[in-house]
Amino acid sequence: MFRNVRHMIYDLIEWRSQILSGTLPQDELKELKKKVTAKIDYGNRILDLDLVVRDEDGNILDPEQTSTISLFRAHEIASKQVEERLQEEKSQKQNIDINRQAKFAATPSFALFVNLKNVVCKIGEDAEVLMSLYDPLESKFISENYLVRWSSCGLPKDIDRLHNLRAVFTDLGSKDLKREKISFVCQIVRVGRMELRDNNTRKLTSGLRRPFGVAGTALC
Numbered sequence: 001m002f003r004n005v006r007h008m009i010y011d012l013i014e015w016r017s018q019i020l021s022g023t024l025p026q027d028e029l030k031e032l033k034k035k036v037t038a039k040i041d042y043g044n045r046i047l048d049l050d051l052v053v054r055d056e057d058g059n060i061l062d063p064e065q066t067s068t069i070s071l072f073r074a075h076e077i078a079s080k081q082v083e084e085r086l087q088e089e090k091s092q093k094q095n096i097d098i099n100r101q102a103k104f105a106a107t108p109s110f111a112l113f114v115n116l117k118n119v120v121c122k123i124g125e126d127a128e129v130l131m132s133l134y135d136p137l138e139s140k141f142i143s144e145n146y147l148v149r150w151s152s153c154g155l156p157k158d159i160d161r162l163h164n165l166r167a168v169f170t171d172l173g174s175k176d177l178k179r180e181k182i183s184f185v186c187q188i189v190r191v192g193r194m195e196l197r198d199n200n201t202r203k204l205t206s207g208l209r210r211p212f213g214v215a216g217t218a219l220c
Helices: 002-021 026-046 068-106
Strands: 110-116 126-135 146-150 165-172 183-192 208-218
Touching: 002 026, 026 068, 110 126, 126 208, 146 165
Parallel strands: none
Antiparallel strands: 110 165, 126 146, 126 183, 183 208
């Protein structure tokens, strides 16, 4: 309710500025005044306030100078217009919900949750652990990599993430479920020297990424 009223107020402020600018032609000015009065009446309706009865030009009818029958007819017309606006917005909202549900039904989405507990592999240096989904029949990866940087001490480089290494592979649709085989692949990349036994300081290198190991398991 608050957001709806706020948007209405913003619209009224903008339209009021256009009216006060004095640059609009008479026909556009008349149409804009109708939009303003319609917006006000609609706002009063959703806030359960009194309906203001107006004439064709949007001016408030004076009960001292207008007959009771004319006031009644004008009130009926105004109420009908507001109700039509409410029904129109309700219908639009229902259509949006139906289209959204149909879209989700036509393209279902699934997810795979992964919780990394530990990396039991004697690496000897820092490493990068990459996890992804792989289609062995098409020989290609079907997801992005979930990367965890592992230290030579056998713990995550980011110690704050200890026991909190979780990832969700999202947007797995019906096409992925129809694949004959999907594998979960874990790659280990060693980050450090060219050779682990390189003790010669003259030849010592660092920061090199070298493939170290790979493991996989079939999901389906």
